[in-house]
Amino acid sequence: MVNLTIALDAMGGDNGPPVTIPAAIEALAANKSLKFLVFGDQYQINPFIQNTPKSVLDRLEIIHCTQSVSMDEKPSLALRQKPESSMRLALEAVKNGEAQACVSAGNTGALITIAYYVLKMLPGISRPALVTAMPSLSGHKTYLLDLGANVDVDELTLHQFALMGSVLAEAKGTPNHTKPRVGLLNVGEEEIKGSSKIKRAAKLINDDDEINYVGYVEGNDIFTERADVVVCDGYVGNVSLKACEGIAKLVVESIKEAVGKSWVSKLLAFLALPTLKKMYKRVNPDQYNGASLLGLRGIVIKSHGNASKDGFKYAIVEAVNEIEHKVPEAIGHRIAALNERS
Amino acid sequence: MVNLTIALDAMGGDNGPPVTIPAAIEALAANKSLKFLVFGDQYQINPFIQNTPKSVLDRLEIIHCTQSVSMDEKPSLALRQKPESSMRLALEAVKNGEAQACVSAGNTGALITIAYYVLKMLPGISRPALVTAMPSLSGHKTYLLDLGANVDVDELTLHQFALMGSVLAEAKGTPNHTKPRVGLLNVGEEEIKGSSKIKRAAKLINDDDEINYVGYVEGNDIFTERADVVVCDGYVGNVSLKACEGIAKLVVESIKEAVGKSWVSKLLAFLALPTLKKMYKRVNPDQYNGASLLGLRGIVIKSHGNASKDGFKYAIVEAVNEIEHKVPEAIGHRIAALNERS
Numbered sequence: 001m002v003n004l005t006i007a008l009d010a011m012g013g014d015n016g017p018p019v020t021i022p023a024a025i026e027a028l029a030a031n032k033s034l035k036f037l038v039f040g041d042q043y044q045i046n047p048f049i050q051n052t053p054k055s056v057l058d059r060l061e062i063i064h065c066t067q068s069v070s071m072d073e074k075p076s077l078a079l080r081q082k083p084e085s086s087m088r089l090a091l092e093a094v095k096n097g098e099a100q101a102c103v104s105a106g107n108t109g110a111l112i113t114i115a116y117y118v119l120k121m122l123p124g125i126s127r128p129a130l131v132t133a134m135p136s137l138s139g140h141k142t143y144l145l146d147l148g149a150n151v152d153v154d155e156l157t158l159h160q161f162a163l164m165g166s167v168l169a170e171a172k173g174t175p176n177h178t179k180p181r182v183g184l185l186n187v188g189e190e191e192i193k194g195s196s197k198i199k200r201a202a203k204l205i206n207d208d209d210e211i212n213y214v215g216y217v218e219g220n221d222i223f224t225e226r227a228d229v230v231v232c233d234g235y236v237g238n239v240s241l242k243a244c245e246g247i248a249k250l251v252v253e254s255i256k257e258a259v260g261k262s263w264v265s266k267l268l269a270f271l272a273l274p275t276l277k278k279m280y281k282r283v284n285p286d287q288y289n290g291a292s293l294l295g296l297r298g299i300v301i302k303s304h305g306n307a308s309k310d311g312f313k314y315a316i317v318e319a320v321n322e323i324e325h326k327v328p329e330a331i332g333h334r335i336a337a338l339n340e341r342s
Numbered sequence: 343m344v345n346l347t348i349a350l351d352a353m354g355g356d357n358g359p360p361v362t363i364p365a366a367i368e369a370l371a372a373n374k375s376l377k378f379l380v381f382g383d384q385y386q387i388n389p390f391i392q393n394t395p396k397s398v399l400d401r402l403e404i405i406h407c408t409q410s411v412s413m414d415e416k417p418s419l420a421l422r423q424k425p426e427s428s429m430r431l432a433l434e435a436v437k438n439g440e441a442q443a444c445v446s447a448g449n450t451g452a453l454i455t456i457a458y459y460v461l462k463m464l465p466g467i468s469r470p471a472l473v474t475a476m477p478s479l480s481g482h483k484t485y486l487l488d489l490g491a492n493v494d495v496d497e498l499t500l501h502q503f504a505l506m507g508s509v510l511a512e513a514k515g516t517p518n519h520t521k522p523r524v525g526l527l528n529v530g531e532e533e534i535k536g537s538s539k540i541k542r543a544a545k546l547i548n549d550d551d552e553i554n555y556v557g558y559v560e561g562n563d564i565f566t567e568r569a570d571v572v573v574c575d576g577y578v579g580n581v582s583l584k585a586c587e588g589i590a591k592l593v594v595e596s597i598k599e600a601v602g603k604s605w606v607s608k609l610l611a612f613l614a615l616p617t618l619k620k621m622y623k624r625v626n627p628d629q630y631n632g633a634s635l636l637g638l639r640g641i642v643i644k645s646h647g648n649a650s651k652d653g654f655k656y657a658i659v660e661a662v663n664e665i666e667h668k669v670p671e672a673i674g675h676r677i678a679a680l681n682e683r684s
Binding site for chain 2: 109135136148151152185186187188193194195196198218219220221222223224232234235236238239240241242243244245246247248249250
């Protein structure tokens with residue numbers, strides 16, 4: 001029985017329908033409870049739904065859109081000049097209650113701006129935060145937020161990030177821990193370190209009994225198991241994420257270069273490169289697909305722009321997960337309770 | 343002929359004399375112009391200078407110190423309670439003109455605090471900045487500052503970082519570029535992005551004709567060749583550096599794990615691990631040894647705490663380089679000229 005309806009922005013991402021539609025069809029085949037409202041250009045979508053079984057096609061409703069937001073479009077212009085874009089209409093479907101979540105691989109800035117405008121924020125939250133899970137060797141996930149949606153934040157916003165990240169990590173499940181452990185990103189673990197804003201945020205988060213605060217964590221702890229949620233402002237989060245992408249690429253290129261210099265090396269390279277590539281994908285935060293926009297009155301999942309079919313499917317699974325765990329409602333309750341306490 | 347005198351804190355770092363003294367002896371053997379004032383515990387140093395040729399030993403003057411600063415000591419306590427520490431006395435040798443630079447592998451916070459107290463800042467500069475070169479595949483170096491000495495900075499400080507980084511990169515030499523290209527770390531390259539503080543800093547740096555400003559750069563550009571100098575506050579610099587250490591470690595561990603699962607894999611691992619380790623050292627920013635403290639009235643080089651003998655020698659070479667290029671004087675002139683202009 002269909003009880004999960006997701007609005008898909010079929011046109012978003014570097015690839016659009018050739019990736020989003022096959023991913024949607026596979027997701028529908030795998031989950032009989034799922035239905036998609038697919039927003040996009042009917043003529044670009046049609047070639048990818050040929051030969052699809054009726055049992056699947058019945059749960060894939062296409063809503064033809066005449067506009068789409070490009071990857072390098074200025075968010076404010078996308079908002080003003082494209083009221084009929086696939087992204088905008090997918091978000092409006094969530095707003096109108098026709099869908100329970102929106103998934104898009106489109107322009108991040110435009111998605112944040114339009115989601116903010118269409119869906120509005122939960123009471124007491126000022127701006128959406130972008131969060132994603134970072135990898136660790138054991139498979140443990142660390143939720144890092146904010147990843148760039150907010151560059152000017154105060155200690156109250158960092159406190160909200162801690163609460164929202166905690167709700168998300170709890171919804172996703174943190175084995176062995178009843179309550180997600182929340183760390184605040186800082187230059188050192190000692191209490192005396194950090195800017196005055198960070199110290200004020202630490203006090204707020206520490207004083208909140210609803211949060212299992214574990215203190216300051218450092219940059220390298222994003223990839224360890226010290227915390228389930230790591231809180232920082234969008235400037236630090238974005239720069240760190242991209243710096244990690246940069247060094248992960250450098251490591252892989254270095255290895256490729258080093259192993260490519262003799263015939264033994266070439267043999268090694270031939271044998272080892274698939275492994276290295278797989279490892280690269282595993283550790284490249286870019287590939288941890290399906291970042292959530294938190295704090296909105298609705299679920300919005302941002303798939304990476306160059307996500308593969310499997311990557312986009314993973315973003316859909318994230319959306320299903322957040323629907324089932326009623327993440328926005330849970331965040332709304334926690335923030336309302338926080339505001340009552342303070 | 344001796345014309346370079348460097349004060350060494352022999353006790354600093356995780357290892358102390360077993361690393362610092364052999365490194366010093368090799369540096370003296372390689373450079374006949376060099377002399378060391380070695381500050382530390384005579385009894386711990388003695389075993390490492392046995393069998394050293396007189397021509398080298400003549401240029402290694404040991405000043406016995408009864409105190410040393412430990413790696414986890416609180417900087418303010420080290421300053422107040424250890425007036426006779428090897429670190430303190432090495433810095434005072436620079437202050438008194440007995441040495442032209444100080445090299446220490448000791449506690450970073452203590453080194454910054456004591457250097458600030460003993461050497462004082464150049465006129466017009468409020469706090470020292472910590473800078474180091476980041477690797478890229480081609481061997482290009484990107485100087486990143488600040489790495490954690492300053493967590494609360496305004497746009498004026500970021501402008502000073504841009505000037506100081508530019509002077510250092512120019513002294514070290516930027517092939518193919520007459521003037522070091524300076525980028526400001528931000529969440530995106532577009533002019534409209536970033537916090538208000540970053541935007542104000544961008545205007546100041548862009549308006550300064552002495553700086554070859556190339557605009558905003560992103561986290562991944564720390565490891566590309568887009569800029570010779572990348573400017574950010576100490577919070578972002580420190581977190582990014584440590585996040586990169588974290589992911590570099592994760593990549594190497596992932597590869598080790600992946601290649602260790604079958605006999606073919608084990609053979610691969612046996613053949614490839616030395617290469618991987620070398621690559622890891624190459625890309626691990628930790629191993630780019632010899633961070634400079636800029637803005638002081640004297641040259642202070644911070645070697646990594648767990649530097650090997652070769653790492654510590656590299657830090658000594660950095661010190662020689664900065665003496666020869668008169669880095670503090672060059673920074674002093676540039677900052678004075680800036681203050682005259684504004």
